[in-house]
Amino acid sequence: MDTPVASPCRNICRVSADGALCEGCGRTLDEIGRWQTAEETERRAIVTAAAARLAQLRRAR
Secondary structure (H helix, E strand, O other): OOOOOOOOOOOOOOEOOOOOEEOOOOOEHHHHHHHHHOOHHHHHHHHHHHHHHHHHHHHHO
16 A cells, blocks of 8 residues: 655745745645545645646746
């Protein structure tokens, strides 16, 4: 059995200026809303995509 995927929330809940994502965890608002009911495979995909968004956000600054 796989280890459950932990929420990427870092308690830095700040929505980007364009309203597209949380600047703390990198998730979209839709992903945050789906998190509680998401299957583990979807959670893994969300965490991977969120990390990529955060890296892109850091490079843009």
